[in-house]
Amino acid sequence: MRGGPARWPLVMAVILSVIAIATLLWLRQRIVSEEEQFLNYARRLYELSGSLQRPENDTVRFTEIESVARSLEERELVRQLVVTKVSRRTGDEHTVYPYFLGAKTDDWKNQVSWRVLDVHGGTTVSGRLYIDVDSSNRTAIDTAAGTFSLLLIVCLGILVTRQRGKDAELGRVRSELEERNVEVIRLERLALAGQLSANILHDLKKPVLNIRHEAEDAAAHPDEIPQDELLRLIDEQTELFLAMLRDLGIEQFVRAEDEEEEYCDVAEIVNRSFGLVRYESRNVELKNTVPADGTIPLIMARPHRLILVFSNLIINACQAMDGEGEIRVSAIAHGDRVVITVRDSGPGVPWEMRERLFEPFSTTRADRGGTGLGLYICASVVGELGGSINIQRETELKGAAFRIELPAAPG
Amino acid sequence: MLTGSSLSHEVAAFPPERSRIIRFTFIVIFIGCLCSVSAQSSRSSILRIGYMEGGDTASLQQSDLESLAAAIQEREQLVRLMNADGIEETGFIKAESGRDMLLRLNAGELDLAFIPARLWAQQDADYEVILQLRGKGSLTRTRGQGIMHHGVVFAGPRSPWADPDTAILAADVSTWLQNNRVAAVGTQSMAGYVAPMLKLSDELQLPRPTDEIIWFDSSTEVVQAVVAGFATIGICEESAFERIRAELEDAVQLRLMYRSVPVPTDPVVVHPRFSPRRSETGRELRRAMREWFRDNRPQGLTLETAQDTGFVVVRALLTRWRALASEAN
Numbered sequence: 001m002r003g004g005p006a007r008w009p010l011v012m013a014v015i016l017s018v019i020a021i022a023t024l025l026w027l028r029q030r031i032v033s034e035e036e037q038f039l040n041y042a043r044r045l046y047e048l049s050g051s052l053q054r055p056e057n058d059t060v061r062f063t064e065i066e067s068v069a070r071s072l073e074e075r076e077l078v079r080q081l082v083v084t085k086v087s088r089r090t091g092d093e094h095t096v097y098p099y100f101l102g103a104k105t106d107d108w109k110n111q112v113s114w115r116v117l118d119v120h121g122g123t124t125v126s127g128r129l130y131i132d133v134d135s136s137n138r139t140a141i142d143t144a145a146g147t148f149s150l151l152l153i154v155c156l157g158i159l160v161t162r163q164r165g166k167d168a169e170l171g172r173v174r175s176e177l178e179e180r181n182v183e184v185i186r187l188e189r190l191a192l193a194g195q196l197s198a199n200i201l202h203d204l205k206k207p208v209l210n211i212r213h214e215a216e217d218a219a220a221h222p223d224e225i226p227q228d229e230l231l232r233l234i235d236e237q238t239e240l241f242l243a244m245l246r247d248l249g250i251e252q253f254v255r256a257e258d259e260e261e262e263y264c265d266v267a268e269i270v271n272r273s274f275g276l277v278r279y280e281s282r283n284v285e286l287k288n289t290v291p292a293d294g295t296i297p298l299i300m301a302r303p304h305r306l307i308l309v310f311s312n313l314i315i316n317a318c319q320a321m322d323g324e325g326e327i328r329v330s331a332i333a334h335g336d337r338v339v340i341t342v343r344d345s346g347p348g349v350p351w352e353m354r355e356r357l358f359e360p361f362s363t364t365r366a367d368r369g370g371t372g373l374g375l376y377i378c379a380s381v382v383g384e385l386g387g388s389i390n391i392q393r394e395t396e397l398k399g400a401a402f403r404i405e406l407p408a409a410p411g
Numbered sequence: 412m413l414t415g416s417s418l419s420h421e422v423a424a425f426p427p428e429r430s431r432i433i434r435f436t437f438i439v440i441f442i443g444c445l446c447s448v449s450a451q452s453s454r455s456s457i458l459r460i461g462y463m464e465g466g467d468t469a470s471l472q473q474s475d476l477e478s479l480a481a482a483i484q485e486r487e488q489l490v491r492l493m494n495a496d497g498i499e500e501t502g503f504i505k506a507e508s509g510r511d512m513l514l515r516l517n518a519g520e521l522d523l524a525f526i527p528a529r530l531w532a533q534q535d536a537d538y539e540v541i542l543q544l545r546g547k548g549s550l551t552r553t554r555g556q557g558i559m560h561h562g563v564v565f566a567g568p569r570s571p572w573a574d575p576d577t578a579i580l581a582a583d584v585s586t587w588l589q590n591n592r593v594a595a596v597g598t599q600s601m602a603g604y605v606a607p608m609l610k611l612s613d614e615l616q617l618p619r620p621t622d623e624i625i626w627f628d629s630s631t632e633v634v635q636a637v638v639a640g641f642a643t644i645g646i647c648e649e650s651a652f653e654r655i656r657a658e659l660e661d662a663v664q665l666r667l668m669y670r671s672v673p674v675p676t677d678p679v680v681v682h683p684r685f686s687p688r689r690s691e692t693g694r695e696l697r698r699a700m701r702e703w704f705r706d707n708r709p710q711g712l713t714l715e716t717a718q719d720t721g722f723v724v725v726r727a728l729l730t731r732w733r734a735l736a737s738e739a740n
Binding site: 062063092095103 | 626635
């Protein structure tokens, strides 16, 4: 242990001191009890002998008194014994054992710390016993108990002082940890800000890159690409870019206010989402199996918000498959709701992560630049529409399967 | 008086009927005599020794007397003599008071007794002094009167006369005694009470010097009581006073005020039938007791040979005592 002797000797000393003090106190109590019993016995002995209670003319039987006194003095407890008789006539107190004590010494009462016992004769005090009790045993026990108490106090003091030192050390470490935590949080926030910026730039890049690729294709093959198709694509991508700019910032980004809700066809939205991610999914087989025959109810939503949901899910799947594999989007009507499933043939999502998958910054691709915001944005948008999103065990493509449930538009 | 032989001659001269009647009468008389002798013998089969507490010299204990009885039974000659006198055992009778002892003496109940000297002078059963107790302390051996001792009147540490320089003036003492108590041993004691009280009366010219008396069982307790402060003046036998004064040395002031005339120590008396002058058993008994006391010294006591003549002074003192009492009343 750091900064002093080991703790267990002190604890042992405390325990032994407590045991010793308890034992000594028990012994002391016994001695005191024996003393009291003896004193009571001495008084009763004189009362029963009647040697101090001769009523006639204050006569004193010195021989009897001395005999009883000597029997008491044989006890180890008695260091000195003085017997007095109270005169019935004058009320004066005379020493009768030793009979000469009062004549020899006036202040004999002050020379010793006497235990004084009244001996009663009837209702009055006929005499008194002054006993100098040998308290050497009690004194020895008191001394020993005092010593052990001192040892106990010292040991407890050391233990308490050391505990306080440790508490102070713990407090200091905790304070340092808290400071470091604050620093870590600050750094994490900075990192998050950087990641957010990267994510925004990533999203903003998508329509711009699409326009650029279309323009490059049109320049390389001017006869193969119809002018109207090119212009529509540019207009759509520009519109998406502008929408993104309007929504700059996470909250605004996921809750655009100025776009009007409209009836959205799920099959069309999926196709448009495929178009938006065509360059990320160049080597991926995209399959839209959503029926376009009107069996799937329309959904009341802002179209770009839905496109954002599907494009995020598709890009996530592409990245999970390292750009190669199959992505299949299907939909069914389920009562007044529409259930859309996005499946891929990637490695899938670890099952233990499904609870935290839609939380912000939760990602399985942190080492490959994943921000952990894509699925959070998806869940937020779906939630705004009154729907739900979750991940399910995939059996068809053996990868991941996201199940989106949205309310069908009324009518 | 008729003798046995003449009676038988007379009987032979009577006719047969009358002879039988006379013979029967003599047989009845003879049986009656035998019964009488037997009754006398059984009444005297125990040697009765009396004693009491509160004597001048010391108090013998029952255990002391039992040892003495055992020693007596071991002396073959004495046992033989006692058996010849019809005595087979030794018993003890403890008198509860001087009066009780006196009654027993006057009734002749005791064969031998340890008594205060005063009781010998008061008894009228002719008990004879054969021995007297001798303790330690101030004793005077007088020619023809045996061992004598004195009584004293002494001043305790709380009296004005504790200071040796204070003169003992009769008037002062008399005044002091009006208001202060005196400690004394029982009235049976000649040396402890009667003799010193007579001395005090003589000195103060008062028939009754004080009525404020605290009574104690022994002279030793009288001195202890005065030292302890229960009384300021004490009256007791001299040897007890001297012994305690020596024990206390100079720590406590005790001062002798008056010393009485000498009086005999307590006697051992015997019933007249055991008088050594007439009885071989009495003489052997006296010898046995002296030797046993010499060898064992119970309570520090020995026995000295004594006679009635040494105790005549007791009678004289008692006569004066009674006269003073009459004068005081």
